[in-house]
Amino acid sequence: MTGWHAPETLIARYADGSLPDADAWSLEKHLESCASCAGRVSGAVRATAARAVLADVRDAVLAAATPTPAEAPPLRTPRLLWAAAPAVRGAWLPAVLLVALGAVLLAHVAGFSGARPLLLAVAPVVPVAGVALSYGRHADPLHELAASTPSAGLRLVLTRTAVVLAVSLPLLTLAGLVLPSPGGPGAAAWLLPGLTLTLAALALGGWLGLRTATAVTGGGWLCAVLAPALAAPDGAVARHLSDQLSAYVGGAATQGGWAAAAALCAVLLAARRTAYDRLERF
Structure with a gap:
């Protein structure tokens, strides 16, 4: 906002x-970010002969959008499935199963003692x-259509994030x-770090884009945890990895730090929530 407000003659x-199209478009763009002018324009329009027509249109839209009690239950489930489906299809769900089963096989079949620290x-x-794979053109063939609906933006991202967490965490x-x-x-020591990294990716996504933000947070975590263990001079990767994890996620104080970081990321995400109204819209 620049502090400018539309004069009464313009409104x-x-x-x-009678306002030329170019000036009308400019005013409408200003109304997107100025609640004061939007209220004045709304009042001016209601004072014209269009008021009755607009009232009829509003009543018709509300009547069509409000389901009867018999219709409501079957409508909610398809909408929820449509919103959540990209979060559990494609390559991500098999990847989760591969990580979980792979760690179990490494431990109980191959006898690898570092399977748990690796997991x-x-x-x-x-x-x-x-989260990165569940939102965007690459994940949803109807993304452009979904992004133009009132349920898009951060609400849709959080719906799919909740599905991802509900599957992967347990x-x-x-x-x-x-x-x-x-x-x-x-x-269960990884749960708070995982939640924090997810919230951090969502918060950074408002600035960097969702896929770039998830690459930064996820890649940064893997480098911080795996690189020192793989570079261990004595070759005891499993022991060094366990020591790294103890330093990063072990103990009440460390878990408290992750909880505080998760709360901070949630605050940043709330502050940047409107960025998702424009993120990958077109």
Whole structure:
């Protein structure tokens, strides 16, 4: 906003239809970010002969949009499935199963002692990747249509994020519980870091775009956890990975830090929520 407000003469000409198209479009663009002028224009339009017509149109739209009690239940389920479906189709769901089953097979078939630390290192980026793969043109053939609806933007992103978390969190935590524990963090120690990374990706997505933000957060986590363990001079990757995870996710103080970071990311996301109204819209 620049502090400029539409003069009364301009509003009056817009209301009676005598304002040139270019000026009318400019005024309408201004109304998107100025509630004061929008209210004045609305009042001016209602004062014209168009008021009765607009009232009839409003009543017709509300009547068509309000389902009867018999219609409401069957309508909500398809809408929810339509909103959530891209979050669980494609390559992401098989990837989650591969991570969980792969860790179990490494531990119980191959006898790899570092299977649990490896799972705990990879698990926080799985929901982050799921969020990236569930929203955008690459994920939804009807993305342009969905992005133009009132339910689009952050609301749609959060719906699909909730589905991703609902699938990945219990599955990966269960896989961690059945793995042998040589020490180090518990099977659920990755949950707060995973939630924080997901919220951080959503918050950064308002500036960088969702896929870039998830690459930054997920890639940063993997580099921070895996790189020191893989570079261990004695070759004891599993032990060094367990030590890294203990430092990053072990202990009440560390988990409290992750909880505070998650709350901060949630605040940033709320502050940037309108950015998703324009994100990948076209």
